[in-house]
Each structure stands twice: as C-alpha cells, then as structure tokens.
Amino acid sequence: MLYKHKTKTMSTVLYIFAFLLLPALFTLIFVKRTKNSTQNLPPSPPQLPIIGNLHQLQGLFHRCLHDLSKKHGPVLLLHLGSLKIVVISSSEAAEEALKTHDLECCTRPKTHATSTFSRNGRDIGFAPYGEVWRQLRKLSVLNFFSAKKVRSFRYIREEENDLLVKKLKELAQKKSPVDLSQELYCLAGSIIFRSAFAQRFYENKHVDKEKIKEFMFELQKVGSISSSDLFPGGLGCFMDFVSGRHRRLHKLFGEVDTFLNHIIDDHLKNPEEKTNQDRPDIVDSLLNTMHKEEQDESFKLTIDHLKGIIQNIYLAGVDTSAITMIWAMAELVRNPRVMKKAQEEIRTYIRVKQNERIDEEDVDKLQYLKLVIKETLRLHPAAPLLLPRETMSQIKIQGYNIPLKTFLVVNTWSIGRDPKHWEDPEEFIPERFIDSPVDYKGQSFEMLPFGSGRRMCPGMASAIATIELGVLNLLYYFDWRLPEEGKYMDMEEDGNITVVKKVPLELLPTLYH
Numbered sequence: 001m002l003y004k005h006k007t008k009t010m011s012t013v014l015y016i017f018a019f020l021l022l023p024a025l026f027t028l029i030f031v032k033r034t035k036n037s038t039q040n041l042p043p044s045p046p047q048l049p050i051i052g053n054l055h056q057l058q059g060l061f062h063r064c065l066h067d068l069s070k071k072h073g074p075v076l077l078l079h080l081g082s083l084k085i086v087v088i089s090s091s092e093a094a095e096e097a098l099k100t101h102d103l104e105c106c107t108r109p110k111t112h113a114t115s116t117f118s119r120n121g122r123d124i125g126f127a128p129y130g131e132v133w134r135q136l137r138k139l140s141v142l143n144f145f146s147a148k149k150v151r152s153f154r155y156i157r158e159e160e161n162d163l164l165v166k167k168l169k170e171l172a173q174k175k176s177p178v179d180l181s182q183e184l185y186c187l188a189g190s191i192i193f194r195s196a197f198a199q200r201f202y203e204n205k206h207v208d209k210e211k212i213k214e215f216m217f218e219l220q221k222v223g224s225i226s227s228s229d230l231f232p233g234g235l236g237c238f239m240d241f242v243s244g245r246h247r248r249l250h251k252l253f254g255e256v257d258t259f260l261n262h263i264i265d266d267h268l269k270n271p272e273e274k275t276n277q278d279r280p281d282i283v284d285s286l287l288n289t290m291h292k293e294e295q296d297e298s299f300k301l302t303i304d305h306l307k308g309i310i311q312n313i314y315l316a317g318v319d320t321s322a323i324t325m326i327w328a329m330a331e332l333v334r335n336p337r338v339m340k341k342a343q344e345e346i347r348t349y350i351r352v353k354q355n356e357r358i359d360e361e362d363v364d365k366l367q368y369l370k371l372v373i374k375e376t377l378r379l380h381p382a383a384p385l386l387l388p389r390e391t392m393s394q395i396k397i398q399g400y401n402i403p404l405k406t407f408l409v410v411n412t413w414s415i416g417r418d419p420k421h422w423e424d425p426e427e428f429i430p431e432r433f434i435d436s437p438v439d440y441k442g443q444s445f446e447m448l449p450f451g452s453g454r455r456m457c458p459g460m461a462s463a464i465a466t467i468e469l470g471v472l473n474l475l476y477y478f479d480w481r482l483p484e485e486g487k488y489m490d491m492e493e494d495g496n497i498t499v500v501k502k503v504p505l506e507l508l509p510t511l512y513h
Contacts, residue, residue, distance in 0.1 A: 042077040042086055042400040052079030054230070060493055061224075062384035065089065066414040075398045081230030085388075085407040086397070089414040091421060091445040093398050094452075097408055098445070101395045102453035109390040109407050112228040112240075116253050123308025124458065125316065125387060135299040137458060139289065140309050143282040144196060145458040150465055153195040154360045156278065157466060160190045161358070161473045168478060172509040177483040181326050181504040184470065185213045188321040191466055196313045197263050198278035206262045213500075216319045219256075220496040222249045256315075260307045283310060317459055320382035321466045323500045327380035328372060328471050330505050331428045333480055334489045338430060342372055346476045347512070358476060363468045369475075371430035373468055377416075377440050379428060381449040382498050384413030389455065412448040413499075421446045478509040 045068060047053050057064045057080075065087045069076050074090030088094050097105060107129035108114065110121075118126035124140055127133040143149065164187050171178050189212055190201040202209065226249075227239035240246040267283045286306045332339040345368045350356060363369065389408040394401060402408070417425040423432070438444040441460065442452035450457040457463075474480070482489065483506060494502035 039403075040399075040401045042075045042397075042402070043072045044077040044079065045072055047079050050081070052081060054080055060499070061496065062411055062413045062499065063493075065385070065409070065411050066417075069411065069414060075400050080225070081227075081236075082232055083225070083230055083407060084403070085409055086402055087409050087411060088397070089411045090398075090418065091415050094410050094412075094415060094448060095445040096397045097389070097395075097410065098448075098452040101397070104393050104395050105389045105391045105402075105408050106454040107390050107392055108455075109388055112226050113223045113249060116249060117223065117256070117311070119304040119308055122302070122304040124312050127308075129392070129454070131299060132305075135301075136305060136309060139286065139301070140282070140313070141458055143285040144313060145462060147461055150461045153191075153462075154465075156194045157191055157469050158358075158360055160187060160194070161469055163190070164470075165473055165477050168474075168509050169511055172478060172511045175508070177506050177508050179504050180329060180474075180507050181322075181501065182210075182213060184325045184329075185216070185318065185322040187470055188318045188325075188466060191321075192314055192317045194278050195462075196282055196310060196317075198281040198283075199263070199266070206259050212318070213322075216315070216498075217495065217500070218248075219252055219315065220498055222252055224496045256311060257307070260311060263310065264303070264306065282313070286310075313459070316457075317462065319498050320459075321463045321470075323382040323498055324373075324376055324380070324463070324467050325470050326501050326505050328376040328467070329474060329480065329507070330489060330491065330501055331376060331379070332372070332475070333482065333507060334491070335428050338372065338428065339475070339480070342368055343475050343479075343512075345369065346472060350476060358469075358473055360465065360469050363472060366472065368430065369468065369472060371433045373464070373471065374433045374440060375428055375430040377449040378422070378447045379416060379426075380499075381412050381416060381447075383449075384411065384499050385497075386410040386412055386448065386451045387455070387497075410448065410451075412451075415445070416447045416449075418446070477512055479512055480507045480509055482506075483508045 045053055045056055048055060053068075056068065065076075066089065068078070069087060069089035074088065075093050076087040076089070078085045078087060088097055108121075108126045110128075114126040115121070117123075121127040121132070122136075124133070124136050127136060164183060168178060168183070186201065186209055189207070189209070193199050193201040193204065201207065208215070222245060226236070226245055227243070228236040228246075230236060231239070237246070263283060264287070267287060271284070271287070283306070286301065286309065290301045290303070290306065332342065345366055349362065349365055350358070353362070386409070391402055391404055391406045391408060394404050396402065416422070419425050438446050440447055440449050442448070442450060442456045445452065450460040450463075490501075490503040492502040493499045
C-alpha cells in the first residue's frame with residue numbers, strides 16, 4: 001500500500017511539473033521564433049531546449065542537411081547545442097557566401113579536433129584567415145601545388161600507374177577479384193609519398209599499407225564536431241571522455257605526429273642525398289626556409305607549420321583522390337553504356353597513336369574521359385560539405401541576416417543534385433557537360449567539389465591529374481565487371497568529412513588485348 005501511495009504521489013508531482021513546464025517551453029519557443037523573425041534570421045526547424053536540432057540529425061550528415069533544406073529552404077539555421085550553423089544548399093546562396101562575401105567569411109571556426117590536428121591553426125586547411133595562413137598557402141603553392149610543380153611530378157604518376165597495372169595484370173591472369181578500393185588508396189598514397197616526401201610508399205615501414213583506408217576513415221570520425229564543441233564547459237568534455245572520443249582523438253594525433261617526425265628526421269639525416277631523383281621535395285624546401293637566418297620577422301616558419309603543411313598534403317591528397325577514383329569506377333561498372341563509350345574513345349586513340357604506353361599528355365585528347373570525371377565530381381564530391389567557414393562580421397545571404405561568428409556550411413553534395421540546374425540529377429550522365437560552361441574550378445557555383453574563393457582547395461590540379469591518369473589506365477588495360485554475374489552494385493555511402501563507398505569496390509579485371 002505504501003509503495004502504491006508513493007507511486008501515486010510521484011505521478012501527481014510529475015503531472016504538476018509537466019503542467020507548469022509546458023507553458024514555459026511553449027513561451028520559450030514562441031519568444032525564440034519572434035526574436036528570429038525580428039532579426040530576419042534564416043528559417044530554422046523546431047528545436048528542443050539545450051540540444052537544439054541535434055535530434056533531427058540521424059544518419060549521414062550531408063543527407064540530413066539535404067532533407068532539412070528541402071523542407072525549410074536553401075539557407076537554413078540550425079542550433080546544435082550552443083553552436084549556430086547556417087547551411088547553404090543552393091548555387092545562388094553559395095555564390096553570395098563564397099564570392100560576394102568571401103572576405104567576410106573566409107576564416108575557419110575553431111573546434112576541439114581541428115585545434116588539435118592543426119596544432120592550433122598552424123596548417124593551411126584550418127588556420128584562421130590572416131598573415132600566417134597567407135604565408136603557409138604561399139609556401140605550399142610555390143613548393144608543391146603550382147601548375148609547374150604538378151607537371152614536374154608527371155613521371156611519378158606515370159610510374160606508379162605502371163606498377164599498379166602490372167599488379168592488376170597478374171591478378172587478371174589468375175582470374176582473381178580485386179579490392180579496387182584498397183588498390184586506389186595505395187596508388188594515391190604512392191604518388192603523394194614520392195612527390196611530397198621523396199619516399200617509396202611500399203618501402204616506408206612507418207605506414208600500414210593494408211590499413212590506410214581504415215586509418216583515413218577513423219581520422220574522419222574523430223575529426224568531426226564533438227560534444228566539447230556543442231556543450232562548452234565540463235559537460236561536453238565529460239561526454240567526450242566517457243565515450244572514449246577524447247582518447248581516440250589524441251591517440252590518432254600521436255600516430256600522425258610520430259609518422260611526420262619520421263618523415264622529417266629522414267630528411268634531416270640525409271639533407272644532401274642526390275641519388276634519389278625525387279629529391280629535393282617540399283620537406284627539403286621548407287626545412288631550408290626554416291634554417292635561413294633572413295626569415296621575415298612578421299612570420300617565422302616553425303616545425304609545427306612544416307608538419308601542418310605536409311599533414312594536409314598527405315591526409316587530404318590521398319583520401320580525396322582515392323575516393324573520387326573509386327566512385328568513378330563504381331559508376332562506370334554500374335553504367336555499361338558509359339563504360340563502353342569511354343573505353344572505345346581511349347582504345348581508338350591509343351591504337352591510332354601506335355604506342356601502347358600511356359602518357360599523361362594522352363588525357364588532353366580524351367574528351368569523354370574528362371566528362372566522366374566531371375560527372376563523378378558532381379554526383380560524388382569526395383567532401384560533400386565544404387570545410388566550414390566562420391563569419392567575421394554580419395553579412396546578408398539571400399536576404400537573411402547572418403550574425404558574426406556563425407558557422408557556414410556549404411552542402412556541395414546537395415547543390416550538385418539540385419533539379420533546378422541538373423536534369424535527372426541522380427543519374428550518371430557525362431554527356432550533360434558537352435558544350436556546358438559549368439566546371440569544377442570554383443567559378444561555376446552549380447558544382448563546387450573543390451570549393452571557391454580564398455579558401456578553395458589548393459590541391460585541385462594535383463588531384464585531377466592523379467584521378468584522370470588513374471582512371472585512364474584502368475579503362476584502357478582492363479575490362480571490369482562484378483565477380484558475381486547479375487549482382488547488384490551497392491552504392492551506399494559512409495564517412496563524415498569525406499564520404500566513401502561503404503562496401504569496398506571488389507571487381508574482376510579481364511585483360512584487354
């Protein structure tokens with residue numbers, strides 16, 4: 001009886017509490033909406049106290065944002081804990097943010113993960129806008145990303161593709177299926193290792209080649225926004241500690257830092273090595289700059305800056321190039337008409353050329369191949385959400401006021417599938433780019449795989465050269481199909497900052513004669 005009485009009393013208290021609390025919640029929501037309307041902020045989905053809109057983000061982040069934008073508009077305000085994030089999902093709004101207001105929103109927001117991995121903003125990707133970022137970008141472009149430098153690495157890309165083709169020929173003769181996802185990660189890794197570090201990927205004992213894809217994936221998971229960012233203070237830190245995220249973040253950072261230390265130590269031990277045709281490289285060049293006595297007083301290059309630059313080159317360069325090649329090959333196998341048309345163009349050209357060896361300059365003669373790459377970048381941008389920006393002053397986008405220090409996220413995945421600009425946007429149709437002025441170089445806001453404006457990805461030329469030559473070799477030397485006839489190609493996505501094909505791309509190569 002006593003238990004029943006206590007239960008009844010507790011129920012009564014809860015009903016009274018709910019009765020008193022509900023009007024307060026409704027008032028809070030009404031006041032918040034009234035305040036939003038008077039400030040002319042972007043529309044926002046209904047939110048809950050404390051967590052805001054977090055409960056509406058189940059599943060892949062870019063797809064959740066896409067669905068919310070379809071309901072609430074292409075400029076959308078989300079409250080994630082204490083963070084205010086404006087999501088941009090139309091080319092018109094993206095142009096205003098990345099072109100009209102580029103200078104007012106070209107800095108990066110600071111999160112726990114980006115602060116850790118960028119060594120407090122001492123890299124190209126996450127450094128706040130200012131003199132340090134300008135100097136780092138200038139040094140990286142001069143020593144690695146310039147058109148002249150990218151051309152100079154041509155022989156590396158050709159030699160590494162030759163090695164991959166040789167390996168695939170052996171597997172084709174055995175009629176053995178290939179995990180093409182793994183092979184393309186290794187191809188991208190080999191090219192970056194030689195061009196940036198002057199080292200052979202397969203000879204470097206500090207990298208687990210068999211787990212490079214999984215390592216990149218784990219980095220993406222811990223590199224996203226954490227509870228510490230959403231709930232500043234003790235609560236967020238406690239949640240990250242209990243979930244193990246804090247430990248995983250610092251463990252991975254330690255592994256990356258150890259790897260970078262080995263790269264730098266190898267260069268310091270052999271500064272005058274002339275036997276390696278790939279030397280000097282960007283590490284040599286930056287070490288020489290560090291040791292110059294006449295360094296500019298306004299900016300002194302440190303070992304943390306050096307690590308930040310080469311970490312960006314390695315992590316971003318390998319991951320995005322490999323992902324794009326994987327999606328391209330998956331779509332080609334899934335669309336035999338497109339595969340056949342691309343192979344006929346390539347094989348006819350090589351036959352007329354009367355030289356079976358593929359050179360990088362062959363790519364310029366293969367227009368349909370270029371259309372295939374464009375369509376892949378539209379439909380499957382490796383980073384579906386551009387790295388976030390932060391407003392440095394209040395700006396106006398599509399008539400809405402965007403306050404100071406607001407996160408800006410551009411959903412390039414959503415923009416590339418906008419039916420206003422793309423007919424049959426979900427279909428893989430390279431022909432849509434014939435006689436089309438739309439390109440991926442940052443001036444056409446209908447597709448932005450590399451971003452636009454001051455914070456546009458500096459590695460675009462290098463990535464495109466790697467992707468085009470890689471796909472060209474795969475399509476010329478081999479015919480490809482799924483190991484099991486009639487099997488469905490699973491195109492499910494996975495990932496956070498970058499999005500890869502969830503199920504590894506396992507294909508059966510047949511040697512073309």
